[in-house]
Amino acid sequence: MKSIDIGDLEVFAAIARSGSFRKAATVRGVSASALSQTMRLLEERLGVRLLNRTTRSIALTQAGERLLGRLVPALDQVQEAVDEINSFRQTPSGTVRINAPAPAVEHILAPLINSFLKEYPEISLEIISDAAKVDIVAEGFDAGVRFGKQLARDMIAVPLGPSLRYVVVGSPDYFAKYGAPQNPADLLTHVCIRQRFPGGTIFTWEFEKARKKETITPEGRLTLNDARHITQAAVDGLGLARVLEDFVRPLLSDHRLVEVLADWSPRIPSWYLYYPSRRHTPVALRVFLDFIRRNSHSNPANADQAIPNQMS
Incomplete structure (x- = not known):
């Protein structure tokens, strides 16, 4: 042979x-x-x-x-x-490939890219924006970013940034025409902008107040798959949107959007960067993880967490 x-x-x-x-x-x-x-x-x-x-x-x-x-x-x-x-090199080298949803890329990872590449000139970053559930090992990624409940088993997880919050927003013109919902059930009589995930499912709107939980499947003629487009549609008065607060904070400040049902929108855990809990972690990934720990504004207890089973 x-x-x-x-x-x-x-x-x-x-x-x-x-x-x-x-x-x-x-x-x-x-x-x-x-x-x-x-x-x-x-x-x-x-x-x-x-x-x-x-x-x-x-x-x-x-x-x-x-x-x-x-x-x-x-x-x-x-x-x-x-x-x-x-590891014997004075300047670490290699490539780090990360899979992350667009909001995590835009609000967590993107602001760190410039500083990281300057500090480690021989390490390359490849960040793929993707909201679909992927097997990061099979797809050739070193790490991924997801909510805690979406992490696969046998992963090490590092919290990224502060806790998050979904908000329901609409334009002043929309509320002047249709009024504002007072509780989640009222949304069933409103025009909502729906979001479809890569897997095909429609994003359901989950609410909680005083331990009471409600889930609404939004109805509306417009369905999009990108939070930025959904936000713009809400600004244009096409309906109510439910998006991460990070996307709309400037629009709320200048009153182009108005939040409703705030008392039904509690904070949720942060994004997590996760990677396989294998024995050996490549030097480039270790360097990136150390950089994230130093620079992400998360909870004081920013220690790695082993995820032995699927989180719920």
Whole structure:
């Protein structure tokens, strides 16, 4: 059997982990066709098929499963060995890939980017704005940002920033025409701007007051998937919106929007940056985590939390 390049084995592992040539190609920064060619040559050298391909999906063969099971720990050890050498460098280097929803990027991560890149000139950041639930390991990310209740098991979580608050807002013109709701049930008679998540579900509006909870499924003719567009629609008087307070604070201050049901909108926990609780954390990620701990304005108890099971 011809010698096998470790890079080709890494390509196979990336495809198998992500379940997609396209996703693996995105992570590795090459074309899907290039990965397909690499896999074809690898299978020819090995003399066995590792992947069963269809037009829509891939599946590991029995040989592929056996190889992946032995290969992943070995590749992880190689990466750890290389990364340990990185720790001897005076200036840390590497790339940190983060998956985060747009609000967390805009209000938490983006304000820190300039300072981080200046402090660590040999570390690259890749931040992907995405509200969908993703497997950060399979998708090739080093860390993700989500609400606590959305964190997967076996993750380490670092709180980011202060607690959050969803607010219901509308324009002065809207309230002059339709009046203001006095309790969540009144929203059923109002025009609401709906938000659809990447998975297809409609964002439900949850309220709480004096331990009483109410959930409203908003109704309206306009459905959007971006909080910035929803906010602009509310400013334009197209209906009521429920968005994070961070998005609309300036608009509330200059009275382009007005908040209602404030006493039904309690604060909720902050965003969390989370990463796998594996034994070895790459140097670039460790440096980024240390920077976040120093610079995020979260609760005083800003210690990492292990998430052994799904949070609720």
